[in-house]
Amino acid sequence: xxxxxRLHALDxxxxxxxxxxxxxxxxxSFLPGLFPGIWAxxxxxxSAAIGVLLFTSHVxxxxxxxxxxxxFGHMLFHRKGTRAFWVNRGKRILVPLVAGWVVLFPxxxxxxxxxxxxxxxxxxxxxPANLPPPPPAAFPLTHLWFLYVxxxxxxxxxxxxxxxAAVDRNGTLRCVVDAVVRGAVTTGxxxxxxxxxLVAALYVRPDWIxxxxxxTPDQSLIPHAASLVGYGTAVAFGWLxxxxxxxxxxxxRQWPALLAGAVAATVICLSLGGTAPAFxxxxxxxxxxxxxxxYGVAIWCWSFGVVGxxxxxxSQPNAAVRYVSDASYWIYLAHLPIVAAxxxxxxxxxxxxxxxFPLVLIASMLVLLGSYHYLVRSTFIGQxxxxxxxxxxxxxxxxxxxxxxxxxxxxxxxxxxxxEPLAILExxxxxxxxxxxxxxxxxxxxxxxxxxxxxxNGAGKSTAISLWLGLLEPDAGSVRLLGxxxxxxxxxxxxxxxxxxxxxxxxxxxxxLITLTASYYPSPLPLRDTLALTRxxxxxxxxxxxxxxxxxxxxxxxxxxxxxxxLLFLDEPTVGLDVEAxxxxxxxIRALVSQGCSIVLxxxxxxxxxxxxxxxxxxxxxxxxxxxxxxxVRSVVSRKRISCSSTLNPQxxxxxxxxxxxxxxxxxxxxxxxxAEAVVRRLSRPTSGSRISRSARPAWPRLLPY
Amino acid sequence: xxxxxxxxxxxxxxxxxxRLGRVxxxxxxxxxxxxxxxxxxxxxxIGLLVVPILVYLFFGVVLSAPVIAKNPGIGSYLFSGFSxxxxxxxxxxxxxxxxxxxxxxxxxxxxRAWPAPGGAYLVAKxxxxxxxxIVLMILMVGTALLTGKAHLSxxxxxxxxxxLIAGSIPCAAIxxxxxxxxxxxxxxxxxxxxxxxxxxxSGLFFPLPKFLERWAVIWPAFHVNQVALGAAGIRxxxxxxxxxxxxxxxxxxxxxxxxxxxxxxxxx
Numbered sequence: 001x002x003x004x005x006r007l008h009a010l011d012x013x014x015x016x017x018x019x020x021x022x023x024x025x026x027x028x029s030f031l032p033g034l035f036p037g038i039w040a041x042x043x044x045x046x047s048a049a050i051g052v053l054l055f056t057s058h059v060x061x062x063x064x065x066x067x068x069x070x071x072f073g074h075m076l077f078h079r080k081g082t083r084a085f086w087v088n089r090g091k092r093i094l095v096p097l098v099a100g101w102v103v104l105f106p107x108x109x110x111x112x113x114x115x116x117x118x119x120x121x122x123x124x125x126x127x128p129a130n131l132p133p134p135p136p137a138a139f140p141l142t143h144l145w146f147l148y149v150x151x152x153x154x155x156x157x158x159x160x161x162x163x164x165a166a167v168d169r170n171g172t173l174r175c176v177v178d179a180v181v182r183g184a185v186t187t188g189x190x191x192x193x194x195x196x197x198l199v200a201a202l203y204v205r206p207d208w209i210x211x212x213x214x215x216t217p218d219q220s221l222i223p224h225a226a227s228l229v230g231y232g233t234a235v236a237f238g239w240l241x242x243x244x245x246x247x248x249x250x251x252x253r254q255w256p257a258l259l260a261g262a263v264a265a266t267v268i269c270l271s272l273g274g275t276a277p278a279f280x281x282x283x284x285x286x287x288x289x290x291x292x293x294x295y296g297v298a299i300w301c302w303s304f305g306v307v308g309x310x311x312x313x314x315s316q317p318n319a320a321v322r323y324v325s326d327a328s329y330w331i332y333l334a335h336l337p338i339v340a341a342x343x344x345x346x347x348x349x350x351x352x353x354x355x356x357f358p359l360v361l362i363a364s365m366l367v368l369l370g371s372y373h374y375l376v377r378s379t380f381i382g383q384x385x386x387x388x389x390x391x392x393x394x395x396x397x398x399x400x401x402x403x404x405x406x407x408x409x410x411x412x413x414x415x416x417x418x419x420e421p422l423a424i425l426e427x428x429x430x431x432x433x434x435x436x437x438x439x440x441x442x443x444x445x446x447x448x449x450x451x452x453x454x455x456x457n458g459a460g461k462s463t464a465i466s467l468w469l470g471l472l473e474p475d476a477g478s479v480r481l482l483g484x485x486x487x488x489x490x491x492x493x494x495x496x497x498x499x500x501x502x503x504x505x506x507x508x509x510x511x512x513l514i515t516l517t518a519s520y521y522p523s524p525l526p527l528r529d530t531l532a533l534t535r536x537x538x539x540x541x542x543x544x545x546x547x548x549x550x551x552x553x554x555x556x557x558x559x560x561x562x563x564x565x566x567l568l569f570l571d572e573p574t575v576g577l578d579v580e581a582x583x584x585x586x587x588x589i590r591a592l593v594s595q596g597c598s599i600v601l602x603x604x605x606x607x608x609x610x611x612x613x614x615x616x617x618x619x620x621x622x623x624x625x626x627x628x629x630x631x632x633v634r635s636v637v638s639r640k641r642i643s644c645s646s647t648l649n650p651q652x653x654x655x656x657x658x659x660x661x662x663x664x665x666x667x668x669x670x671x672x673x674x675x676a677e678a679v680v681r682r683l684s685r686p687t688s689g690s691r692i693s694r695s696a697r698p699a700w701p702r703l704l705p706y
Numbered sequence: 707x708x709x710x711x712x713x714x715x716x717x718x719x720x721x722x723x724x725r726l727g728r729v730x731x732x733x734x735x736x737x738x739x740x741x742x743x744x745x746x747x748x749x750x751x752i753g754l755l756v757v758p759i760l761v762y763l764f765f766g767v768v769l770s771a772p773v774i775a776k777n778p779g780i781g782s783y784l785f786s787g788f789s790x791x792x793x794x795x796x797x798x799x800x801x802x803x804x805x806x807x808x809x810x811x812x813x814x815x816x817x818r819a820w821p822a823p824g825g826a827y828l829v830a831k832x833x834x835x836x837x838x839x840i841v842l843m844i845l846m847v848g849t850a851l852l853t854g855k856a857h858l859s860x861x862x863x864x865x866x867x868x869x870l871i872a873g874s875i876p877c878a879a880i881x882x883x884x885x886x887x888x889x890x891x892x893x894x895x896x897x898x899x900x901x902x903x904x905x906x907x908s909g910l911f912f913p914l915p916k917f918l919e920r921w922a923v924i925w926p927a928f929h930v931n932q933v934a935l936g937a938a939g940i941r942x943x944x945x946x947x948x949x950x951x952x953x954x955x956x957x958x959x960x961x962x963x964x965x966x967x968x969x970x971x972x973x974x
Contacts, residue, residue, distance in 0.1 A: 318824070319724045469819040492821040493724055494717065499819070503811025507743035519735040520821045522724040523717045533713070543746075563821070564717035588715075595716045 007075075009248070009310040010068050012321050015328035016306065017065040020057045022335045022368075025143070026361045027054045029343040030353050032276040037124065040115030040340040041347035043356065050357060051275050056266050058213055059295065060302035062146065066231040067303055069150055070238025073157065082158070088387075089154060095384055097147040100333050107337035108142055115344040135220040143336050145218040149227065153235040161239075174243075181240050185247045188254060191261065191304065194233060195296025201229040202292045203284070210291055211277040213299075234303075251308030258305030265298035317490050326386045327372040333385075334371065339364045421446045422567045422598045423468050428477035430463055430622075437463040439622045440477075445567070450589070450599040452609035454633075455619035461602040462500060464619070465569050468600070469497060482567060493522055496565030498556050500572050506545030510536055510555055513544060514562050521563030533591075534558040535584050549576045557585055561592065568592060570601045574608060586612060609633075640676035643668045644683055656682060733826045740830040741837050744800055754800060754838060758792030759845050765911065767853045778857045783935070783943045785856035786866060787910030789846045790931045793870045794905075796838030797877030798884070798897045801831045805885025806893035814970065828967065832878045839874040843867040862938040869937035873930035876958040880926065882966035886973075904928075929954045 028039050031054065032046040077085045116124050141148055168174055184190035202208055205226050208215065214230040217223035241247050251258065272291045273282075282288040314321060342360040349356065376382045383389040421444035430438040438460045445451050453461045466472040467479050470486030484491040504513055511527060518524035531537045534554050539547065544555065553576055560568060570589075574582045589612055593599060603609055609616045609630060616633040618626040626633050639660065646653075646669045650662040658675030673679040745751050766784040774781040808814055817827055847863050850856040858866065884896045905911075907918060908928035922928045922945075929951035936948035 320726055320729050320823075323726045471815060471819055489821050489824065490724070492819070495819075495821070497816065497819040499812065499816055501812060502816045503808075503813060504816075505739070505743050505808075505813070507746040508739060512739055512742070516735050516739050517820060519728070519732040520823070521717070522728060525713065525715070529713045533715075559820075561715065564715055566716055569819075592715050595714070597716045 007072075007245075007248075007315075008317050008321065009314045010071060010307070011325040012314045013307055013310045014065060014068045014072075015321075015325040016310075017061045017068065018328040018332040019324075020061040021143070021332055022339065022364065023361065024054050024057050024061065025336060026339045026343070026364060027357055029340075029347060029360075030357055033279070034277070035279070036119045037116055039343075040112045041343040042119060043343065043347045043353065044349075045351065045353040045356060047353040047357070048275050050353060051277065052270065055211065055270065055275070055277075056302075059266060059269070059298045060262075060300075060306070062214065063230065063234045063299045064303040064306060065146065066150065066153070066234035067238040067241075067307075070153075070157065070235035070240075071242045072238075073154055073235065074239040074242035077158070077161075085158075089151065091384055092387065093147050093151055096329075096333060097144055097151070100147075101142065101144050104144065104334070104337060105140065105142055108340070111337045111340045111344060115340065115347070118344055118348065135222070135224075137221040138219060139221045141218045141221075143218070144333070145216065145223075148221070149217055149223055149231055150235070152223065153228075153232050156232065157236055157239055160236075177240065178243055181237075182244060182247065185241075185250050188257070191258070191297055191300040194237060194300050195293070197233055198226070198230040198299075199289075199292045199296045201226040202295070203289055206284075207281050208288075209277075209279060210273050210282045210288070210295070211279075213295055230299075248307065248311045251304045252311040253308070255305050255308030255312060258301050258308060262298055262301035262305050265294045265301055268294040269298060316485075316488050319490065326377070326382075326390075327369060329385045330372045330376045330381070331365075331368045335364060335368055338367050422482055423600065424478070424480040425464060425467060425474075426478045426480075428464075428467060428474045428479065430460075430467065430472065430474055436622045438467075438474075441619070441622070441624050442477075443617055443624065445598050445600055447598055448593065448596045449614040450593050450601060450612050452613035452616045453600065453602040453619060454604070454606065454609055454616055455602075456604070458621075459619040460622045461619055462571055463622075465571055465600065465602065469495070469569065493520070493563070494566040496560040496563055496568040498560035498568075498570045498573050500575075502556065504544050504552075504555070504559075507543060509541050509543055510547075510558075511540040513555060514558055517559040518562045521565075524563050525561070527562075530558050530562045533561065533588050535581070550578055550581055553577055554581055554585070557588075561588065566597060568597055568599045570599060572602050572604070574603070574605070635674065640673050642671040642673060642676060642679060642683070644671070645669070646683070729823055732823050733829055736822070736826040736830040737833040740834045744796075744804070744834055744838070750796075750800055750804075754795045755841060755845065758788065758795060758842060759849055761791065762788035762846065762849060763853070767849075767855050771855070774855050779940070779942050781855040782858050782862075782938070782940050784911060785846070785850050785858070786870075786931055786934050786938070786940065786943075789843060789866070789870050790873070790908075790910055790927055790934065791905055792842040792846055793839040793874045794877045794901060794927060794930070796842070797835040797874040798881045798901050799894070800838060801835055801878045801881030802884040802888075802897045803890070803893045805831065805882060806888050807890035809885065809970075810890040828882065828963075828970075831882065832875060835874045835878040835881070836871055839871045840867075843870060858938060858940075862940070866934045866938035866940075869934040870930065873933060873955065876926055876955040876962070877930070879959045879961075879963035879966065883962040886966040886969040923954075926955060926958050929958075 027050045028034075029041045029043040030045065030047045030050045032048055032051055034042045034046070036042045073085075073089075076088060080088065164173065181190075184193055198214070202210075202214070205215070205224075208226070215224055215226050217227040269291060272287060272294070282291065339360060342363050346356045346360060376385065377390050379389065423443075423445040425438075425441055425443045428438050428441050430436075441460065441464065443451075443453075443464060453464060455461050463472065467474055468481055468486055470479075470481070470488075470492070479486055481488075482491045482494055486492070508516070511531070514527055514530050518527070518530070524530075525533075531540055534557055536551075536554055536558055539551060539555075544552065547555065553573065557570070557573055560570065573585060577585065586608075589599060589601075593612075593614075599612075601608075601612065613630055615628065616626075616630050617624055618633060648669065650664050650669060653659060653669065653671060654662045656679060658673050658678045659671055660674055661672040663670045671679060762785075766781075766788045770780065770784055774784070805814075814827070847867060850858075850863075856863075880900065881897070884900065885893060888896050904925040904927045907914070907922060908925040908931060909919065909922050910927060910931055913919075914922060929946075932944060932946055932951040933948060933955065936944045936951070
């Protein structure tokens with residue numbers, strides 16, 4: 001994993017942590033034992049199950065968020081430099097904090113007043129006389145406290161880093177720290193060592209309400225020590241982990257064990273503290289120490305387990321995950337008044353919590369996602385929160401539009417500005433058991449060209465295509481597709497495929513198969529056009545099972561082109577087609593190439609390659625044995641080798657028309673000829689003194705079966 | 707030829723990500739066509755929709771009428787048991803056998819090569835199993851109401867049905883696991899080996915002998931039925947805590963679904 005790769009997994013983790021916060025607050029009114037007035041609404045259907053869910057999520061969600069913030073903080077700091085770092089943090093954190101508070105605080109206050117009025121029937125009780133005094137620098141930060149604390153922690157981390165850099169000029173200390181971090185992560189000791197400062201801070205805090213874990217610093221501009229220690233550890237450790245990004249891979253292997261440890265530590269906490277929140281502090285003693293220790297271990301087991309699982313399963317870009325990741329920041333910022341309003345709405349209804357809680361959550365998410373989509377994603381707010389403003393609708397070429405405009409733009413874009421080939425195999429080796437499928441093959445396909453792969457059965461053509469499509473992994477060598485990994489689904493959204501042998505769903509009709517396949521692509525051809533291009537209009541409503549073999553191949557071709565691919569793989573496409581159907585296919589292939597589509601086509605037929613290809617690559621026994629234009633390859637493959645016993649002088653024979661090379665073995669003359677027939681005729685003359693033993697064998701033995 | 711000269715055949719916008727709406731649409735299309743193709747396969751649809759109703763009518767209504775007359779609670783118990791049998795069919799056969807056949811035919815490999823959304827195929831299988839479960843529960847409830855052998859209120863019918871529809875998910879996960887392992891021809895045999903014994907050994911239709919009773923808890927069908935009975939409030943026949951059964955079913959879903967996904971991701 002390179003430090004310059006986009007870290008999709010951690011984007012997803014950050015979103016997960018933020019969305020867990022929405023779940024936490026959405027469930028808060030259902031907590032058992034919640035005193036009326038503590039939250040905007042105390043629901044009349046409390047739930048112990050929700051208590052367990054909220055407890056579990058609250059154990060780690062903020063620490064996980066701060067860890068990821070530290071990780072990305074280090075990345076940003078070292079990519080952009082100090083000044084750009086602070087400018088970026090100012091835009092992404094300080095502006096949302098200030099602007100968000102101004103808008104959200106009145107909304108939150110209004111919902112709280114509404115809820116409390118409803119709870120107490122318009123007569124809220126007087127505040128108790130023995131309320132503790134407000135903390136120094138009291139300020140209602142609300143749920144935006146995390147932005148404030150994050151800014152403070154960034155200041156602390158950057159100052160510490162500057163201090164260290166000044167003291168540790170040759171980097172020795174940093175090497176030691178890196179080694180300690182690596183050792184702690186690889187051995188798994190990190191989940192025990194990292195919580196130690198937090199456990200100490202929590203244990204010495206006399207008013208610690210243990211059920212809620214790290215005390216939330218939302219009441220004052222001076223955060224309390226426990227939260228600074230807990231979240232400061234997370235940010236600092238995230239910062240350090242980004243110095244060795246490959247440590248994420250360690251967690252991607254350890255995640256099952258980490259999550260198992262997380263569950264165990266959480267169960268211990270619940271057994272010591274109860275499934276419902278107790279609003280009284282723990283007395284000092286072994287129980288408090290055991291609880292704090294388990295809590296600390298649970299925080300990091302959950303956090304690293306989640307990071308590991310995400311690294312394992314979510315490292316590839318995914319449009320849906322990316323969308324949610326982008327939306328999550330807005331959702332978290334805006335959620336509290338909306339969630340609380342729905343809680344107030346349903347709080348007195350005589351429904352079960354299992355209905356009300358999902359209802360609050362789903363209704364809130366619909367409002368929040370809708371507001372993100374229409375008010376944020378494509379506006380200046382999205383620019384501030386996510387650093388980019390997405391276009392309202394992605395520009396797509398108009399289907400079926402006539403005239404050169406859209407065609408030209410599509411083709412130009414497909415040819416692209418970079419000179420990198422669209423598909424590359426570089427020194428690729430692939431074996432199946434003892435059988436060598438490809439041995440050091442390098443191939444590339446440039447923009448707007450058709451490359452034909454020729455070779456007999458078992459030459460390695462289909463293996464090459466499978467590697468390009470990410471269906472196989474090479475034993476050695478590298479594979480690139482459209483500048484990315486072939487396993488990346490985003491890359492394959494611009495690739496069409498027609499395989500050699502495949503059984504499509506027999507019950508579906510032709511139009512349904514095309515519609516389904518087109519749905520995988522961002523900007524597919526209209527069904528009508530796909531049917532017209534492949535001459536399948538008359539068969540559109542026929543079930544696939546009732547088609548002939550040739551018709552099935554045409555349908556498979558239609559599925560390959562329906563997504564308007566920039567790169568098309570056709571594995572022996574014309575096998576089984578009649579002449580007319582083959583002409584139709586060839587015509588469409590030529591049209592695709594003329595519009596900038598790159599095509600890889602495997603075939604046994606030299607005339608097919610001759611008719612369509614810009615370049616021909618010949619594979620045999622897993623090796624690339626010839627390549628070039630059709631004419632060049634034809635001249636190579638038409639060479640014949642003639643073996644004869646002869647008294648003729650090799651130098652004289654080399655001068656004959658049609659002779660390319662002559663060598664004399666111990667007994668025979670070996671002649672390589674481009675016009676074997678003429679050479680054999682001349683050798684056969686009685687006066688030549690020659691006796692042909694093996695004549696007119698291809699110079700590339702067993703190269704092509706035709 | 708008109709199409710060729712006027713249509714933009716190549717999408718040059720390679721940097722534009724797929725819109726979320728289109729991703730959802732792909733999931734919806736996959737699920738809709740999976741449902742459609744299952745309905746169009748009479749071997750599946752008739753077998754899976756009609757046979758359970760006939761079985762319930764014959765064994766759960768006609769043959770059990772004297773027992774139900776003595777203890778009406780038995781009618782509810784049998785209704786739940788035969789409903790469990792019904793919803794398990796599409797989940798195991800529909801998912802397991804079609805997956806095995808499609809793997810064998812290379813369709814999964816092709817879908818991996820196409821930019822089909824990662825989970826769309828599996829979600830479609832699960833959704834179809836649930837859709838069949840919904841239809842089956844409508845038919846089963848209709849049959850029970852017509853014959854009057856299950857003495858349940860409307861809320862109880864609804865709760866039981868919802869529990870069984872959700873219960874089709876762990877069964878579909880088992881189906882996925884079988885389909886990801888076996889060939890198309892072997893899959894029905896494997897499914898039958900899993901399906902038939904557990905129907906009887908879970909005690910869905912009659913009390914088990916003592917020596918078998920203690921082993922009923924190992925079968926997912928037992929827990930699906932327990933959750934359904936618990937949801938409907940038929941306490942007389944709830945033998946284990948509902949949370950335990952839910953936990954077992956979640957575990958079954960995670961383990962079998964996870965193994966299937968892992969295998970399909972590696973081998974297609």
